[in-house]
Amino acid sequence: MTSITRGPEEVQDQEVRTLLEERATRLRGRSDNATDETLLMVAEFPLGEERYAIPLDSLRAALPLRLVTPVPLSLPHVIGVLRYQGQVLAALSLAALLGGHGWRQDPAVLLVVDRGDGELCALDCEAIPRPLSMPATAVEASRTHADGPVTEVLVPGSRKLIHLIDLPRLFATAAGVRNNVG
Numbered sequence: 001m002t003s004i005t006r007g008p009e010e011v012q013d014q015e016v017r018t019l020l021e022e023r024a025t026r027l028r029g030r031s032d033n034a035t036d037e038t039l040l041m042v043a044e045f046p047l048g049e050e051r052y053a054i055p056l057d058s059l060r061a062a063l064p065l066r067l068v069t070p071v072p073l074s075l076p077h078v079i080g081v082l083r084y085q086g087q088v089l090a091a092l093s094l095a096a097l098l099g100g101h102g103w104r105q106d107p108a109v110l111l112v113v114d115r116g117d118g119e120l121c122a123l124d125c126e127a128i129p130r131p132l133s134m135p136a137t138a139v140e141a142s143r144t145h146a147d148g149p150v151t152e153v154l155v156p157g158s159r160k161l162i163h164l165i166d167l168p169r170l171f172a173t174a175a176g177v178r179n180n181v182g
Helices: 008-033 136-143 167-181
Strands: 039-047 050-055 059-064 078-084 087-092 109-114 120-125 130-135 150-155 160-165
Touching: 039 136, 039 160, 059 078, 059 120, 078 120, 130 136, 130 150, 130 160, 136 150
Parallel strands: 050 160, 087 120
Antiparallel strands: 039 050, 039 130, 059 109, 078 087, 109 120, 150 160
């Protein structure tokens, strides 16, 4: 048996090559098991005992609620106004817009969102939202059964029920209610 002595470069090259081959094998295994599922990224937050979410592409900022200036004699769903990037925005009660759902704790955060028409407003929230990905197929399947601004989506794997808010529908519904009251 003949022993072959290798220089330090050859040993290092062989170790690197072996490591890279192992990584390539692992990555090939992942792509075989994983489907190319389109994901919807959302911002998830609590509202009372339930979990709600808005599409992440609608979220512009999370700000402290203390920035709001109250507006006397305003509609019940209007908390007040705030200044954001040189604009004056309405701060609205998300619980009131959704039909009176109660908070588990007092809201401390405002979510600056695009309403769907290019206009911004702020919604109160109990906590800073967390990012969450939801399979687009599960969202679309749930939307076929929803008729209002909120769609209940059961996230596969985690078995969590998320109430996904369709902001354009929410504000269209709120505008209709305001126009009927006044």
